[in-house]
Amino acid sequence: MGRQKFLDDYGLSRSKKYFIELPDGTLVDSKPIISVALGKKLGTEPVRGFVGGAGQAKPKLEKLGFKVIALSESSVPPLSISRRLAGPDLPRVGETYNNRSQVKLAYGGDINAGIIRFPGDDIVNVFSDATGPYADEPPSLVKSFGYRGAGLVGPQRVESVGNARLERARLEGAAVRYWYRPKGEPLSFVSWVVVIGRSWTNGPDIKGVDRPEIEWELRTVHSRSPESWPEDLFEAVDSATEASGDVPSGPEATAHSTYEQLLARVEALTPSASGREVVRVNLARSQAARRAVLLRSEGSCENTRCTGMPADRNRKGQPILDVDHVQDLALGGSDHPSNMVAICPNCHASKTRGDSVRWRREFAKVARTAHLSAVASARSQDEGR
Ligand SMILES: [Zn+2]
Numbered sequence: 001m002g003r004q005k006f007l008d009d010y011g012l013s014r015s016k017k018y019f020i021e022l023p024d025g026t027l028v029d030s031k032p033i034i035s036v037a038l039g040k041k042l043g044t045e046p047v048r049g050f051v052g053g054a055g056q057a058k059p060k061l062e063k064l065g066f067k068v069i070a071l072s073e074s075s076v077p078p079l080s081i082s083r084r085l086a087g088p089d090l091p092r093v094g095e096t097y098n099n100r101s102q103v104k105l106a107y108g109g110d111i112n113a114g115i116i117r118f119p120g121d122d123i124v125n126v127f128s129d130a131t132g133p134y135a136d137e138p139p140s141l142v143k144s145f146g147y148r149g150a151g152l153v154g155p156q157r158v159e160s161v162g163n164a165r166l167e168r169a170r171l172e173g174a175a176v177r178y179w180y181r182p183k184g185e186p187l188s189f190v191s192w193v194v195v196i197g198r199s200w201t202n203g204p205d206i207k208g209v210d211r212p213e214i215e216w217e218l219r220t221v222h223s224r225s226p227e228s229w230p231e232d233l234f235e236a237v238d239s240a241t242e243a244s245g246d247v248p249s250g251p252e253a254t255a256h257s258t259y260e261q262l263l264a265r266v267e268a269l270t271p272s273a274s275g276r277e278v279v280r281v282n283l284a285r286s287q288a289a290r291r292a293v294l295l296r297s298e299g300s301c302e303n304t305r306c307t308g309m310p311a312d313r314n315r316k317g318q319p320i321l322d323v324d325h326v327q328d329l330a331l332g333g334s335d336h337p338s339n340m341v342a343i344c345p346n347c348h349a350s351k352t353r354g355d356s357v358r359w360r361r362e363f364a365k366v367a368r369t370a371h372l373s374a375v376a377s378a379r380s381q382d383e384g385r
Contacts, residue, residue: 003028010036010046018058021067027105030068031057071101086118096188115150115162124169124176130183133206135315139180141220144196149214152206156214166216170195175224191220194233197240199283200253204316210255212248217283236281243282252288260378262292266336286335290323296374297321297342302366309344322348326363338371
């Protein structure tokens with residue numbers, strides 16, 4: 001009969017903390033249910049006035065086989081957010097909730113998993129939190145961006161529930177809802193995204209242990225309808241699918257890979273100029289190139305005129321550095337460490353918002369020099385052995 005009608009029919013008020021979770025993820029008020037049940041057993045009106053919560057109602061309901069969950073006071077939504085059915089039109093882009101529990105009360109689903117579907121809805125949702133266990137970076141609205149795979153501990157696997165959902169969306173070319181929560185702000189359904197592809201990288205799990213991790217490459221789109229998607233997005237999806245490197249054992253996914261190993265990987269995955277096939281997006285190659293550049297930087301901004309890096313650290317405890325293509329990939333720049341620099345967010349902002357022509361010239365020199373000296377030092381170490 002639905003949550004509201006049940007409460008209205010019996011003249012009961014909503015639960016403040018304890019809810020029964022039904023198998024489909026729906027939440028219903030715990031104390032009203034047991035009030036009615038007791039009344040039925042005794043052949044009376046709903047039994048009122050007993051103490052609910054952890055003391056009485058919760059253990060009784062659990063004994064009867066119900067799953068009872070406790071929500072913090074702040075996450076219990078007003079009745080106006082009663083359960084709705086998610087679908088192509090709901091949630092709407094921009095819908096905002098205080099937290100995952102409120103999303104669950106509105107649509108169902110799981111409050112912990114990063115990649116979920118709502119009950120009765122086929123569309124995949126990915127959740128990203130700037131303060132979550134992964135300290136995710138904000139999404140980019142203008143180019144593709146990374147989203148770390150599901151799995152907090154141990155090697156990540158494509159077959160695990162959440163990743164398998166996203167993999168299916170990738171293979172089917174189905175749009176996915178992207179939810180993001182900036183630090184200290186509410187959670188919103190920010191945009192529809194398309195899964196361009198995935199690659200393997202290396203990262204510590206939440207226990208700090210090195211492991212292969214999946215890096216999903218996502219790109220925002222204006223709507224979930226493929227007719228509205230730009231032509232180059234389809235090309236990117238096709239070439240990422242064609243590209244090899246679908247194994248978690250490449251140097252890009254292994255701890256302690258050297259600049260030489262990463263460079264060899266980049267070059268092995270670069271199609272020869274004479275080749276017929278033009279693979280523009282090879283995510284394994286990009287990942288290897290990124291790691292090579294970060295390794296080369298030794299944790300310092302590569303801009304020789306850097307005026308100071310931010311003191312904050314990323315989730316790996318490393319200084320915050322952006323890996324930037326000097327010549328944009330989209331404008332024909334190569335996905336190779338000799339065209340890439342690791343720069344701090346301050347210098348990155350200077351390049352993006354300042355005199356970008358001058359900075360591009362400057363960083364081209366920086367990238368070439370840093371690349372050649374990394375290669376030379378690797379060579380001299382080899383000879384010294
Ligand atoms: Zn800098």
